[in-house]
Every structure is written in C-alpha cells, then in structure tokens.
Amino acid sequence: MTGYKFKCKDIGMKCDFEVKAASSRDEAMQIATVHAKQAHKMDTVPSDVAAKISAAIKS
Template sequence: MIKISYEFKCKDIGMDCGFDVKADSIDELIPVIQAHAKNAHGINEISPELYETVKKAIKKA
C-alpha cells in the first residue's frame, strides 16, 4: 500500500518564512499550521479567506 502524505510551506502562500511541515492527513496539518501562524507570525485567528489559501497550498508529498 502506498502511503500518501501532505505538505505545507509558508513560502507557498507568499510568506518570507522557511516553515515546512508534513503529515499523513490534512486534518493533522491544520492544527500545526495554526500553532505556527500564532507563534511565528502573530496570527491569532485564521480568517476564512486565509484558511482557504492555506488549504489550497497544501500539496501531496
């Protein structure tokens, strides 16, 4: 069985940031991305628009 993983990079949404995370599912990625956004970028609340931008930037790894 082939295992699919997913990856998100801040630079893929235009951020000057080297953050790169991989997980087995999108649902596993989202909380990690939210924590990074808060801690590294001071984004306390993810707007619906930013959430959609982030979801579109998640790629199969």
C-alpha cells in the first residue's frame, strides 16, 4: 500500500480534513493547498505553512 497522507490536525488546525493522495507527494501538497485556500481562507499559502504541510505529509 503506497500513498501520501496529510491531516490538517498535524499542523495544528482544528479541522478533520485528511488528504489521501495515491500518486505523489506533490499531489498531496496540491490537494492540501487547495483545501487551505478554500477551507481556511488563505489567498496564498504562506511559505512557513507550506513547509509545515510538506513536513507533515507521510508516505
């Protein structure tokens, strides 16, 4: 079983959102970024948040 997972809770968000990407870390990152923009009202994801997301993605 391969895949990349990320939970918003992993970066301290009070949010039950979970990313499950089958193909790549980049895909997980992209899904998390879209979610952050839509659900957390981030027009752009700050680089420190992006770094946290990247570090929190588990394969």
